[in-house]
Amino acid sequence: MSEAVITHLVSQRNAILERLKALLRMPSISTDPQFGGGMRDAREFLLGRLRDLGLKNVQAMDGGGHPAVFAEWTGAPGKPTLIVYGHYDVQPADPLELWETPPFEPTERDGRLYARGASDVKGSTTVALESIGAFLTTAGALPCNVKLFIEGEEESGSPSLRTLVDRNRDKLQADAMLSADGARGSTTFPTVGIGGRGLAGLEFTLRTAAKDGHSGRYGGATRNALVEMAALIATLHDHEGRIQVKGFADDAAPITNDARAAAAALSFDERQFYTDIGGLEWGDPAYTVRERTTIRPTIELNGMWGGYTGPGSKTVLPSEARAKITMRLAPGMDPHRAGQTLREHLQSHVSPGVKLTVTTEKAGTPAPTMPEDHPLLLAASRVLERLRGQKPVPIRSGGTLPVSAIFREMLGIDTLAFGLAMPDEDVHAPNEFFRLSSFDEGLRSWPMLLSEIGKLSAADFAPFRHSVPR
């Protein structure tokens, strides 16, 4: 069944690429309110395309924030039902001056498509939905039931996803989730993503005085908010990078020998890892770099600022400093508890009298994972082995799909990450790109996987569905 679909997709390749570029031109930055127009444009574009492709019940699904895009085809009774996941929002594009070509003007160079969101994750999302549509176009039917769910808040931590799922539990019933998000682990051999790290975050302010002062008048006898911020942040890690927050990882699942062996089995080139970013090694030396970035937690400063940051100099004694922190959580860690240990650390280490205010706190998501014998994982392995001549390596990602944790908890289903992005494509940084070779591979692997799932029945998935408290 997939042969005709692939032939069709290959014949439409350039038209599909043009549609991807059109989507990339829409600046759908969910975290920044001034990009509401770009969010709306991207959503309308996808709704229109899904209607054109013949999907049913095409709709914007609202949870109080940026709506998700939903569509389904459920004409295969007895067959498995997959939620196919992607997201249409992207990370902020700044610092803009470091982009070689504008972030929202997709540009092909050397077999790569450069644009914010090309790799994360409009490229893979486009491949997924066009593959689904191609079955309907060529055969009038899909090999399994599909519920397409394209989120609008992935890059801002999915704040309204729980509400959205709660309002649409029946529509979202499925046997498993197949995600177009979640990058591959290697540029040279095939991988499938079976889990990630959890995420929690907070933003806080330090205030040392009611107002900024003149450094000539107050300097030397008055606390400086930036100096206080530096002293406080410096208590979070030791010099080698071990987290110093008391109790932070106490509830992390013990790292078994099996888990260490699995991390080691994935050939991971540490030298290349640091070369890709031009960066310096850091972190707890008791763990390998691969372990530090996948199964160990982090406390990371994403932003820190205060005082005068314009051109020239200003002899100001700053009264306020701000910081944004996110935590990556190991399997087992409770996001609320992690945030609480961090807050307690900050409060107990800030200098006496300095006012610490947590201004924003994310609900957070725990780290999700998929069982080794899950039928979706096995099907994906067969497809990739057929296509690439090599069994894929199951990997845990260092990043976080809140949707995986939330769908596991609220819908009882596991997630397989079958995204096409590769680990060096500068997602969340300037000059993000997506390999056109990945785009072309996806136009084969996605139809093949949907066909492979069609060989199974819903009953095959039943043992892997988790009970859900209603």
Added chain:
Amino acid sequence: MSEAVITHLVSQRNAILERLKALLRMPSISTDPQFGGGMRDAREFLLGRLRDLGLKNVQAMDGGGHPAVFAEWTGAPGKPTLIVYGHYDVQPADPLELWETPPFEPTERDGRLYARGASDVKGSTTVALESIGAFLTTAGALPCNVKLFIEGEEESGSPSLRTLVDRNRDKLQADAMLSADGARGSTTFPTVGIGGRGLAGLEFTLRTAAKDGHSGRYGGATRNALVEMAALIATLHDHEGRIQVKGFADDAAPITNDARAAAAALSFDERQFYTDIGGLEWGDPAYTVRERTTIRPTIELNGMWGGYTGPGSKTVLPSEARAKITMRLAPGMDPHRAGQTLREHLQSHVSPGVKLTVTTEKAGTPAPTMPEDHPLLLAASRVLERLRGQKPVPIRSGGTLPVSAIFREMLGIDTLAFGLAMPDEDVHAPNEFFRLSSFDEGLRSWPMLLSEIGKLSAADFAPFRHSVPR
């Protein structure tokens, strides 16, 4: 002679105040290139006014940066020649959102004039030049020779002042400098300013990677520029605020018992000091607050920033962090040497592999001071005692007039600060204001002081002129 001048000034008080407001409406921020128009407007305004007042050789004096405004009247042979100093540039106005009324829309409230530059130092500069002009208007002559020098780069560290003085050494020959800049030490009793702290500064960048990374992929195993910046800044002081930079203050003049007694004699309300800014005590406990802010050096963070600082969150691992630092220098400290010890400290404390680049470094100025028996100081004391019924307390300022150090070094003259600003007027901060009572007092004290100087001869100043290497 000053009676008629004061009568004239008082009759013109409202017109003079309107001219001050016009000057305050011009956003003359010297440190930020986008305010070049405001700088030009303020300069042209002053040049025009000085011509109208009948000063001679009115001109913009160029040193390669923002020109100074110069004018003179030298029709009193044998009498002392004063450089009367002010500046027409102001500090940046941000954070703009904290101003109750716009910074460049001067507003009177409760006997105060609110505007950026009202206190520092367009208010006192206006009083000085209008007082000088009033002698010419009413008597056609001044009691002594005057060279008015209104700088355009005081708030950006006077980068071209040395060049400017070097090009105009002959025009700038004088017996002493009388400065309209340099705030008074008290809101309740009279003071005169006999010196300040020196100033040096630098801006630097830390780079931990070639580019920003995704915190899911790189977090936990890669150095974060913000964490590195925090750790580095945290090494500059101990928890109580003692400077930890090796050798930093080794060349500071010993603090004599006399100096400590002089600092103590100035009744200084520590509680009020901290109440004014709503701030917290800090600094070396071996010194009083007054000593820490006048005769001891500081290392102060004026700005620190990096990573994502926009709305919402961004899971970025930042590769670059920046900081702006200025140092206040005690008498005796060499600015170049101070900067060098700080650079050496930063370089020796930054984590291995992290790239530290000093992007800007100011030439800096040492701390100037005026002898106790200087005729200008004695004349000012007599005038203030007559006007206020109380001998003024000579004070050292915590701030810095680079011009005092440079004129001392290049022209051999000392500076007396006779400014009208008071210490609580939020200079360099939002809602800067100038007391209208100070404005009115200045329209009396300035003509009185010029008349008092007129009772002396140039010969009285000769013993106090320093030799200058040519």
